[in-house]
Amino acid sequence: MRIKKHPILGSLEKKKEVNIVVDGKMLKAIEGEPIASALMANKIITFRKTRITKEPRGYFCGIGLCTDCMMIVNGVPNVRTCITPVTKGMKIETQTV
Amino acid sequence: MLTTDVVVVGGGSAGLAAAIESSKAGAEVLLIDENARPGGQLFKQIHKFFGSRRHYAGIRGFEIGRRLLEEAHKNEVEIKLNTIIFGILGNKIGIVEDKTHAKWLKAKTIIFSCGASEKLISFPGWTLPGVMGAGAAQTIINLHRVLPGSRFLMIGSGNVGLVVSYQILQAGAEVVAIIEALPKIGGYGIHASKIRRAGVQIAVSHTIKEAYGKDKVEAVTIGALDKNMNLVPGSEKRFKVDVICLAVGLKPNIELPLMAGCETMFLANLGGQVPIHDENMETTVEGIYVAGDCAGIEEVSTAIESGRLAGIAVAEKLGYLTKNEAYDVKVNLREVLDELRGGPFGMQRKYAKQQLIRRAAHLKGV
Amino acid sequence: MEKGLETTGIPSMEELEKTPGFPSSKRLMEGPVAVIECLQEIPCDPCETACPLGAIEVGKPITNLPELDEDKCTGCGICIPLCPGLAIFVIDYTYSEDEALVTFPYEFLPLPEEDSLVNATDRSGRPLTKGRIVKVLARKQFDRTVVVSIAVLKKYAQRVRGIVLNRGKGE
Numbered sequence: 001m002r003i004k005k006h007p008i009l010g011s012l013e014k015k016k017e018v019n020i021v022v023d024g025k026m027l028k029a030i031e032g033e034p035i036a037s038a039l040m041a042n043k044i045i046t047f048r049k050t051r052i053t054k055e056p057r058g059y060f061c062g063i064g065l066c067t068d069c070m071m072i073v074n075g076v077p078n079v080r081t082c083i084t085p086v087t088k089g090m091k092i093e094t095q096t097v
Numbered sequence: 098m099l100t101t102d103v104v105v106v107g108g109g110s111a112g113l114a115a116a117i118e119s120s121k122a123g124a125e126v127l128l129i130d131e132n133a134r135p136g137g138q139l140f141k142q143i144h145k146f147f148g149s150r151r152h153y154a155g156i157r158g159f160e161i162g163r164r165l166l167e168e169a170h171k172n173e174v175e176i177k178l179n180t181i182i183f184g185i186l187g188n189k190i191g192i193v194e195d196k197t198h199a200k201w202l203k204a205k206t207i208i209f210s211c212g213a214s215e216k217l218i219s220f221p222g223w224t225l226p227g228v229m230g231a232g233a234a235q236t237i238i239n240l241h242r243v244l245p246g247s248r249f250l251m252i253g254s255g256n257v258g259l260v261v262s263y264q265i266l267q268a269g270a271e272v273v274a275i276i277e278a279l280p281k282i283g284g285y286g287i288h289a290s291k292i293r294r295a296g297v298q299i300a301v302s303h304t305i306k307e308a309y310g311k312d313k314v315e316a317v318t319i320g321a322l323d324k325n326m327n328l329v330p331g332s333e334k335r336f337k338v339d340v341i342c343l344a345v346g347l348k349p350n351i352e353l354p355l356m357a358g359c360e361t362m363f364l365a366n367l368g369g370q371v372p373i374h375d376e377n378m379e380t381t382v383e384g385i386y387v388a389g390d391c392a393g394i395e396e397v398s399t400a401i402e403s404g405r406l407a408g409i410a411v412a413e414k415l416g417y418l419t420k421n422e423a424y425d426v427k428v429n430l431r432e433v434l435d436e437l438r439g440g441p442f443g444m445q446r447k448y449a450k451q452q453l454i455r456r457a458a459h460l461k462g463v
Numbered sequence: 464m465e466k467g468l469e470t471t472g473i474p475s476m477e478e479l480e481k482t483p484g485f486p487s488s489k490r491l492m493e494g495p496v497a498v499i500e501c502l503q504e505i506p507c508d509p510c511e512t513a514c515p516l517g518a519i520e521v522g523k524p525i526t527n528l529p530e531l532d533e534d535k536c537t538g539c540g541i542c543i544p545l546c547p548g549l550a551i552f553v554i555d556y557t558y559s560e561d562e563a564l565v566t567f568p569y570e571f572l573p574l575p576e577e578d579s580l581v582n583a584t585d586r587s588g589r590p591l592t593k594g595r596i597v598k599v600l601a602r603k604q605f606d607r608t609v610v611v612s613i614a615v616l617k618k619y620a621q622r623v624r625g626i627v628l629n630r631g632k633g634e
Binding site: 001002003005006007008009012033034036037040041045046047055056057058059060061062063064065068082083085 | 131132133143157214215224225226227228229230232233234236237238239241242243244245246247267268269311312313339
């Protein structure tokens with residue numbers, strides 16, 4: 001959920017919106033925000049399934065250290081979504097291997 | 098190969114302060130940061146800071162970041178962002194620029210101000226999406242303005258746990274409780290009081306037992322701890338949450354100092370393994386300095402002052418300041434640091450820092 | 464559960480009365496005065512220069528507790544938004560015959576409306592009594608900390624420390 005009003009940060013500024021495709025679904029994101037932020041703004045919390053036991057994983061450290069939030073971005077696997085900015089038309093897929 | 102007087106690694110509060118001081122004294126300074134923007138963790142800090150007026154007390158963190166950056170630009174500090182260090186060999190630093198171009202830099206001196214990372218605890222269900230570091234939640238909420246959920250449980254009542262809880266409320270979500278394993282609240286009483294006034298309960302001597310959920314966190318069980326830190330049978334309570342934040346401490350990022358050969362020692366009151374440094378912030382490797390949380394977990398005010406101290410010491414080492422010129426400034430900075438490490442909260446850190454300095458003196462044979 | 468700031472986050476009356484920033488009951492009855500609920504020695508001193516009358520002293524070392532000179536303090540409240548810990552309040556027992564005015568810092572949305580009746584909450588965020596919002600002061604120099612005054616019955620003045628609007632409460 002986006003935080004539209006905030007007592008300290010003020011109202012959410014209008015920023016450039018772009019479309020991204022997440023597992024085949026078209027979603028709105030803000031250009032330049034981390035992929036993880038765009039996903040959570042769209043209420044997507046589960047980003048990945050582990051390779052062998054298929055356990056769910058998501059946003060965890062937020063600074064590119066833990067690699068829990070990895071996804072396939074524009075065909076490239078193992079992309080850390082918490083530190084990779086959104087670009088127009090980006091194709092994002094859940095990684096299960 | 099490019100040779101620089103000073104390479105500062107990490108552009109948070111300590112790194113910026115160090116770069117500013119060295120540059121002011123006339124040294125050529127290159128500041129490297131792996132992130133897309135400088136300022137470290139300052140820009141997600143939206144509360145007013147404590148400290149003295151000379152440490153920007155009463156000013157919100159993001160504004161301190163803005164002022165430090167402005168000062169760095171004014172003093173012609175060169176800032177290289179999106180740059181990762183892959184190796185350190187003597188005075189050579191291997192970097193990767195923009196994730197693609199690798200090259201070597203040569204530095205006469207290095208200041209590591211690489212900050213800290215969050216410590217974790219594990220419990221059944223801790224890998225479920227929705228369990229995250231409190232700092233990670235703070236980043237996504239305050240910097241990117243996205244709430245990862247609506248009902249939060251905070252684990253840990255140190256200043257990070259208390260401050261982030263308050264900021265979760267400010268963003269419009271609910272904090273169901275703050276739990277603390279120790280029998281005492283870890284952070285400042287005033288932070289605890291303001292989160293209590295906002296209606297959030299703080300349960301000391303409580304721990305998390307398990308997080309539940311299929312694809313993400315849906316519920317949690319907490320329980321009371323006895324004097325021996327064992328769960329009190331029958332004390333468990335289960336309730337619905339969708340985010341569990343871990344605020345159980347920070348540890349210095351010492352990977353790069355280790356790579357450079359700096360010796361470390363374990364000091365619990367500074368967050369764990371800490372590079373040994375002398376009273377000039379110089380490590381056991383000549384010409385390599387540390388500052389800020391990388392040199393032991395403290396506060397923003399101490400990070401800034403220790404950065405300044407390292408910056409001055411480096412400028413002196415390189416001959417940009419005479420011994421006399423540097424002396425008064427350094428004495429003053431050390432006095433300020435000493436004062437900031439006063440009181441019941443600072444005392445333990447003061448002793449730990451003294452231990453580091455004594456160890457450095459011993460190793461250097463002073 | 465044990466009482467007190469360290470275990471609950473709520474300072475007890477005994478702890479408050481020992482604090483050098485807490486005014487005497489005699490002074491409280493005489494008119495508006497600052498109530499500084501700062502109980503731990505932490506490195507912080509903006510309150511000292513916040514007061515134009517020099518009624519708050521921290522001195523050296525910076526970890527000293529702020530000391531209130533209750534004779535110099537007029538209860539103007541300028542220190543309220545300038546305390547980074549949001550630990551300063553102003554109480555005016557002379558506000559009206561049966562009401563006292565409690566002024567506190569506020570950093571949430573929505574802001575209360577002047578003249579509205581709201582739940583006045585105690586130091587644990589629990590509703591204690593109904594109060595009337597008398598003033599909502601937002602100034603640029605307060606840097607987004609809003610100063611709110613609420614009129615409550617006198618007997619509640621020493622316990623009311625804020626309001627909780629439109630937000631969920633812990634279990």
